[in-house]
Amino acid sequence: MTDNSIHTNENSGFAKQRLYNALLFSALFFIVEFILIQFHEYWADEVHAWAIAHKSTSISDVFYNGRYEGHPKLWYVLLYLLQKFTDNIFYMKVLNLCIATGAVFVFCYFSPFSFITNILFCMGYFFAYEYSIISRNYAITVLLLFWCAGVYTKYKGKYILLLSLLFFLLFQTNVYAVIIGFPFYCYILWTFYAKKNIRSPYIIASVIAILAGLVVSVMTMRPPSDSGLSMENLRFSLHDFAHTLSIVFTSYVPIPQLNFHFWSSNILNALPHHIYLQALLSMVLLITVCISFKENKKVLALFIGGTIGILLFTYLKYFGYIRHHGHLYLLFILCYWLYVTEKPTETDKENAFVSWIKKYLATALLTIQIIAMCYANVCDIRYPFSNNLAAANYIQADGLDNLPILGDGDYITSSLAGLLNKDIYFPRPRYWGQFIVLDHHWGNFVKFSVTDLLNQVDSISSVKKSDVVVVLSYPFNDPTLKNWTLLQSFENSIIGEDYFIYRVTYVSQNPEKINARGEILIEKGYYKEALKLFEKAIYLKKDYSRAYMNLADCYNNGFTDFKSALQCIDSAIKYDPTNSAVVFDKGAILFNKGDQKAALEFFKQTITLNPNLVDAYVSAARCDITLKNTDEAISYLNSALKLSPNSAPIYRLLAECYKNKGDALQEKKCTAKAIEAEQIKK
DSSP states (O other): OOGGGBOOOOOHHHHHHHHHHHHHHHHHHHHHHHHHHTTOOOOHHHHHHHHHHHTOSSHHHHHHHTTTSSSOSHHHHHHHHHTTTOOOTHHHHHHHHHHHHHHHHHHHHHOSBOHHHHHHHHTSHIIIIITTTSOSSSHHHHHHHHHHHHHHHHHTTSOHHHHHHHHHHHTTTOHHHHHHHHHHHHHHHHHHHHHTOSOHHHHHHHHHHHHHHHHHHHHHHSOOTTBTTOOOOOSOOHHHHHHHHHHHHHHHSOOOOSSSSOTTOOGGGGSTTHHHHHHHHHHHHHHHHHHHHTTOHHHHHHHHHHHHHHHHHHHHTOOOOHHHHHHHHHHHHHHHHHHHHTOOOOOSOOOHHHHHHHHHHHHHHHHHHHHHHHHHHHHHHHSOSOSHHHHHHHHHHTTGGGSOEEEESHHHHHHHHHHHTOOEEETTTTEEESSOOOBSSSGGGSOOOHHHHHHHHHHHHHHHTSOEEEEESSOOOOTTOTTEEEEEEEOOOTTOOOEEEEEEOOOOOOHHHHHHHHHHHHHTTOHHHHHHHHHHHHHHOTTOHHHHHHHHHIIIIISOOHHHHHHHHHHHHHHOTTOHHHHHHHHHHHHHHTOHHHHHHHHHHHHHHOTTOHHHHHHHHHHHHHTTOHHHHHHHHHHHHHHOTTOHHHHHHHHHHHHHHTOHHHHHHHHHHHHHHHHHHO
């Protein structure tokens, strides 16, 4: 922070030179960044905003479709207006780059720094990567924030209504812009008031415009009560406090981990207890900056107030990522700008430590930011940021976009819908669309099983009577699904947006096959999933006795819902009264319910229908044992032994019967036989 970077001359020659320098560097910035955006693949958030605008037929639609976004709607409105001229999503990158270039021009033209210092600021990580290469609603914040700073510092009290308009628009970008922008406006207002260089009617009009901007911003970014973003952290924990404080360091020093998945990481993350180390370094940075600003109490107050505001929002509402935390660094630049512009007269003596801070702090931070920017852009060139564009191109090249598409890992796969300009089906929220509505009905908010996926794929295939393209964000392999074919996988992207593309061949609905799949699930203990398949089989075949029997099995063994089990088994008996397995199952349900007397009658019927069913004799014997009909139980067990002479469980039951009769000799013999049978089995 040295004076040799500050220009105080404002003669016309200097102003022209400054304008030419700003235009020159802005043009170079645009050219270089335009080349770099060719290598950047859109990620889900970028496409999500584009899809919201694309599916809107009016500006009011933009506000409605984006009601769950948690952002004001300026960026979405700009995308909506852009799509009046083109459907090509590439121009979203161009629009964002134009805004970022405008921010660079404003910074270079209005800032109090030298041309070289301006270049260094604009080559930092946030200016030249996060907010320019990635198309989100943050470049607008940079443009409007420093435009406000430029108009204020250059014209000193003039154009208050223009400032009010810029602040109004600034508040429509994101919540961090509000947290920084409102205290900055109060700073300007207080300066004007103290100098008494502006008339009261303009002040009143300005305040009204600003309050209107705040109201519109809050109303449009506050999501409905069922939003997936409605989360608060009102409890205190040292870990959460340290984690929140750590973002000061990670935003000022955004050098990522030196690996493939660099984005939103920090080089210190690999260290044990890195959060506490980063929090400590954050405190050091904050103290250092506060010391450097201490000569200007207004700037110091703005810096402390804005920093605390962002940290409180991060702790209480939404932790966020590096793109959000970068606003802490923007606040530092803003305050540095104001400090240099409104620097008080130097005191005769200045502490050596303070002098050292002013001399080296900005230089060190600028150097670090440039290193982070270079690494990020190199990685983005070398590796796919996301695989959605490759997946979308593959689908189009093979003509798969002519088939119905289902996408799970819904938020990630929704980006394919935006890139393909085609509605796809999202199985968790259960609707067709090009973007996910961020309420409580998507992603991990929804309980979702493999069976749910299979059922919905089958349902779409049967309704459309065609093959279905299934795009998943995770690998899926079930060798029993003969009509599923993995076509292609796209893996190893920087942010982990990977895609697995399957083609599911259309098979006409076959209740027998559906029932067979349900029986496989029962064997694995997946009763809830199996139940849905049996219900589907019955829907397709009303008199399907076996499906009713299996449904009864789910209620009996899976849920111990004997009432529902008996209703289902009665339907099975209705359609197949001579099926011994069905009659036996009713006896088993009654036995489990505790009605052994009624169960015994159905086991007797089973024996009549199928005299060779060992389980029927054993079950009848169990009923008689419970009913204390020992002789009848022994008779059933002896009949069972004729069919299965080496059954240890039958001998065990016989031993129990003879024990109940008090016949110790026969009990001993049966026990010995049981042990012998168990040894043979081993």
